[in-house]
Amino acid sequence: MRYSLPLITPALALTSILPTATSLVIGPFEQRPYEQQHWFETRQQKSQRPDTSRLAASLVIDTFQTPLHNDLGFWHGTGENLTFQHEPGSMRLFPTDPDQNFHTQFNSHTCFSLSPWRDQYLHVVFEGNEDFTVSLNEHNAECNPARAPFPGVPDSVQASRYVMRTRSWDPDDGSNDWDDDWKLGKQRRPLKHRLKNDTRNGGRQRPAWSKRSELFIPLSHFRVNHERLVSVSFTGFYTDEPLTLYRVEIVPDVPGPSSWNNYFHVPKKLPTGQLILRCSRPNSFAFGIDDGQPEYAQEVMRILDEENVRVTFFAVATGLRDRTTNFTRFYREMLRKGHQVALHSNTHPKMEALPTLREIDEEIIQSIRTLQDQLDIHSRYFRPPFGTVGVRLRQQLAQYIDDPYVVNWSVDVEDWLWENSTTPERQLDAFYRDVARGGNLAVMHYLNPITVGYLRHFIRHVKSLGLNIMRVDQCLEDPNSPAL
Template sequence: MHRLFMGSFAIALYLLPTTALYHNNEHDHWNELRGLTINGSKGLNTSQNQNSRLPLVIDTFQNPTHNDLGFWHGSGENLSVQHEPGFIRLFPTDPDQNFHTQFDNHLCYSLVPWYNEFLHVVFEGTDQFSVSLNQHNDECNPRRSPFPSVADSVQADRYVMHPRSEASGGDEDGDDDEDWDEDWDNEVDMDTDRKSKKHRNIGNPRNSRLKYSNETVEIPPGRRELYIPLTHFEIDFNRVVSVSFNGFYTQEPITLHCVEIVPSVPPPSPENGHFHLPGKLPSGRLVLRCSRPNSFAFGIDDGQPQFSQQIMRILDEENVRVTFFVVGAGLRDPSSNFSTFYKEMLKKGHQVALHSNTHPKMEALQTIREIDDEIIQTVQVFKEQLGIGSSYFRPPFGTVAARLRQQLARHIPNPYIVNWSVDVEDWLWANTSTPEKQLEAFYRDVSKGGNLAVMHYLHPTTIGYLPQLIQHVKGAGYEIMRIDQCLEDVSAPPL
């Protein structure tokens, strides 16, 4: 029922031949301090190369293990890649898979000097993926949790420059944009979005010229470009850790040739289809940890009806309040008695929040209409069965990228998208011969600074360990509360 979210970034780094097809294991952390050098010197830090009038070249994929800044790049969640000097080819099969290229592996990297500039990516293949800018944690310490911290993501196809032959004309077959209402259309130029969707697999049929890494060069046929204003990423630019590519919802390969930050975008012209930048779509706020000092929150997902009274009794005995993330289909099932249970939990002061309608990996859904249906159906059943609304949403399996974030913001005012920095790992250990590893996982993440947990009440062992988990948190000096309270939401009930 659940995927380890931080596993997106937990990978082993292997030194490979220059040409290789490979995927990474999940045993080592992607940010291990490897101290890569180029020509005997360390990679750039925050005091170097900050003349924002010149492009900041992040990655031209000359090396299989590190980028042009001298820091690590690589894949996570078993994403297979093929490297040759000058490109990296990604073979995605799942939206959780990702490819990161880092700004630094020790410290927070400041992109403030480039804040008003543009992320420029040269690539080939599909544009059905998200581009993310990832933020370091408060301590700028890769050994603290969460690492990386929050990200902001945009959908690549909205920012692709289309040559004249792509941008003119187009078929009239249906696409998901017909579902977007007029108010939403006013936020962006929807014509740009439609063109990018209808021509997403067409290569560049002619060479175009641009200012590229301070040299005027040709973009060879077949390659495509996208430009994203850095202002479209809402993170702390004083502590950036990486650019990443994720949220793949097709299995079409993507070949990356260049990732850089440039000071300007080519002006509209017939050759580039009169390209102009779209507006930024509203997007849900991703949270991984509590902001209130000395607070801790349990987010409890998915349960079995036969364990509901036991969970209620434990929480009463420990005198703590938690947040339940509830699947809409379970509320509709009268045999589960979940509606009665969650109404009782609401009366006791617990928070009840959204967890989709049928628990799919929503970023894997092929159409915006399907994502919308999952959101709309669960919002409706909350009103019908519980008489409440919620702006808190936990994505099934922790899978989140640009499409889900944007659609949540379309349907829910100012949504919080809640993942976690502490994982009980009940999905991994509860039904094994070593269920006590759930305790080990929890204690480990708390010791690393995590304070927002994910767990389920699907297995007797997990429920049996819950009092110990609560006592451990109390013993560490934390006050346990609902997630809206730990995030200092002004609409949350007082402590």
């Protein structure tokens, strides 16, 4: 089964023709993350970084004038086979999967600081789909796109909670209450009168809601290092309604509540689970081992015993409840030997794709209860099926678990891609490549005997680099984890 992080999939072959297109539809592409080069591309060789020596009133990031670059001169584009249509001034996205994403970069080769704007707001003008996640994405600690993970850890909010809807008014109508607000010094007119590419029918009109909406999100609601950013992204789509983006910027103020904006106010930040992509303990390495087949469990145990290492298993609850698998007995033995067992959902769906919060809650609740009932353990650690992470999952986990860790990875052995192919040895190549890039938290499965056989090679390669293999909670320096 495939596990995938939100990564970028631009179309290299179209570079020479895209800048002259007036309307362009780009469909899905099959391209591996390490072959994706537009992420590192700038429109000009000289730096496009804005002057932050004095605080600007706003920072315009993207008005979608070209298909490949934003207003800062850096790349914007889609990943995970997301189809888009570009016209000057807009980017229309056609999502079909919550892993799909659109990124617009602050920079390509180094970190970007939003510290001068840290008390301001991310402002997005859009139309259509409101069921998505908005993220600010950190760079990695080295600010080096050749190191893993890249992009780094994001923090996210749910777009629908921050939507401001505005009315369209007839400016000749003397009853317009927004006009009085404007005379009294309110900062912003309705959106209809602020964007040049809006059109309206002639004649007098009755008040009506504008088709376009706006997001106003405090930068403080993104719990990331604001001095080490790489992009803004839109992902976590759980409906297939198109989304059209018109403007992404940082602004200093939010309109006050009034009738023309439906008495909008900025909501509170909701608690979310902390997303983990790598170990924090120096010289550490952790294997997070997911779903498996019962017939390979004893071989996995034997290899771990002989290599004298401890790992973390992420267990699907339905397998634990199925007595024919013998998984409960296996994981109890793993716990006795000092390994960690953690949460991996109830039935292994793409949880961010589930249409309701109730269905997400059920996956979380049943997973928690099963580990308590079958193994007598309580875990803060959750690996999302398929690595699919959106803000709804992170928020709901925080409703049921105190300070949860959402554990993805920075090393992918790609067993989902190669184990049943004619070149299964490419799992070794993938592992060595990600470790060489600095990854230190792995994902793998024991669904295939070839992959199980490679486990010993993975372990010995890590040991040869002088890294210490340990459980995920230990590599994250959790004070409640066992001593090394």
